[in-house]
Amino acid sequence: MKVLTFVLVLVGLAAALPSGPVNPDITGAQVFRVNPTSAAHLHYLYGLFMQDLYDFWTEPRAVGKNVDIMAQRWMVPVLKATLSKVGIEHTVIIRDLAEMTERSKIANDRALEVAKRTNPNPKHNMDWTAYHRLDDIYGYMDYLATTYSDIAQVESYGKTFEGRDMKMLKLSKGGSGKPIVFIDGGIHAREWISTATVSYMMSQMVENSGSHAFLDKVDFYFLPTINPDGYEFSHTNNRYWRKTRSATGSPFGCKGVDPNRNWDFHWDEVGTSNEPCSDIYSGSKAFSEVEMRNVRDQLNKYADKIKVYLTFHAFSQLWMYPWGYTSALPADWKDLDNLAFDAVEALTSVYGTLYEIGSSTNTIYAAAGGSDDWGKGVAGIKYTYTVELRDTGNYGFLLPPSQITPTGKETLEGVKVVGEFVAKTYG
Ligand SMILES: [Zn+2]
Incomplete structure (x- = not known):
């Protein structure tokens, strides 16, 4: 049992890391837009950025400048609670990253298909x-x-x-x-x-x-x-x-x-x-x-x-x-x-x-x-x-x-x- 628990913890850890060994499961992953309105907010976000718990799509830059943060499904409630606790305003800009990624892939595949079909230069x-x-x-x-x-x-x-x-x-x-x-x-x-x-x-x-x-x-x-x-x-x-x-x-x-x-x-x-x-x-x-x-x-x-x-x-x-x-x-x-x-x-x-x-x-x-x-x-x-x-x-x-x-x-x-x-x- 102990061994199984250890293995499960390891698997969980590996999966939770932002650039893990396998294609990360982005089902239910969300992207948050947060707005630091004070130097303290900014400092807090930078600390969060350095912790590697989330994938920062944009990095903390200045007070009043939005930061976009991607959280895996199991980290979504944690991030929400963390931001609320320190009083940083946030909105969810992507509700389901897997779905959005899939739609984007379909659009690009279709565009590639059209490009191939209409290519003027063989x-x-x-x-x-x-x-x-x-x-x-x-x-x-x-x-x-x-x-x-x-x-x-x-x-x-x-x-x-x-x-x-x-x-x-x-x-x-x-x-x-x-x-x-x-x-x-x-x-x-x-x-x-x-x-x-x-x-x-x-x-x-x-x-x-x-x-x-x-x-x-x-x-x-x-x-x-x-x-x-x-x-x-x-x-x-x-x-x-x-x-x-x-x-x-x-x-x-x-x-x-x-x-x-x-x-x-x-x-x-x-x-x-x-x-x-x-x-x-x-x-x-x-x-x-x-x-x-x-x-x-x-x-x-x-x-x-x-x-x-x-x-x-x-x-x-x-x-x-x-x-x-x-x-x-x-x-x-x-x-x-x-x-x-x-x-x-x-x-x-x-x-x-x-x-x-x-x-x-x-x-x-x-x-x-x-x-x-x-x-x-x-x-x-x-x-x-x-x-x-x-x-x-x-x-x-x-x-x-x-x-x-x-x-x-x-x-x-x-x-x-x-x-x-x-x-x-x-x-
Ligand atoms: Zn870059």
Whole structure:
């Protein structure tokens, strides 16, 4: 009996962890929107965030800024009681996450089906009316390199933990030694709009390169997903998977590291967890993840030419610059702020989508080990930004496929401003 109880406790524990070993049962899971109205509330929520009991879809940022928290079915009453006890207002924004996830999957599958049926170009399967799997994205990159071989080149810059290729497209209209804008997406697996937006911008710049004058003076490197194992897993097993898929040695079988807590600059100092089952697990050491080492090597290789490094996430509509590990600002923060302002102004002019601008710590609680901090602090790239794309939580990670192209269009306008700035300043 004792053994059985022990086993049941273990099973219960493993199931209760936010990124457990198996596809978590999200039946009855709910997403709460809470509004911290005082510094005490905010502090309390941050404490809750660090406890790993819930999956924070957005992190506690500031008084008056909503925080979206997902609770598994058996934790729903606990969270409700906890929030009520401390007097934090909350509403349930998703009543049944399983049902909503299923509906979202059906919508995307249908969109993929239509895309396949109406595909105008039999040479690739990519489009921006649906979220595509890795094969379609890579197939499209190869297609671009073949079709536009004078300006586009695809490289595999390493393998993932599970042995997948990591691919990058280099867009260069010739001439050597040009400044580079380096763009990656999908570091967090479930943030599908990030991968889709990076591939959208890549598509527009390569296929319409003639209409972007700055490309005569600036090269663009695109890495649509720098966490391919996680991305595939979020399609096949767990829609809410965030981390890599590496083995951690966890006794519960928990896998993966938060790749945006894994970079070697003030690594593991703040806003991270040492628990392998946590969604913000920083890893056994800095750069424990092969995928992040691979991206790091590319950033290092071209560090003297990379003038801007943009890393895309979702969601919250934020355009952020370092530092993330401290609330102190870099000495040249005004320069970063100015360029962010111009980019966001162009983005907003398309559909009126509003973004907030600021340093990572002033817009989100401190979190060390992010790629943007490393890019600035170690690689010495002056302009590094973390951009949180659409939306502000209406759909969150389940942003409908119909919003991919609009998100791509508006973000491209912001990135064009960045391209023009680099051409003018360094070209
Ligand atoms: Zn993210």
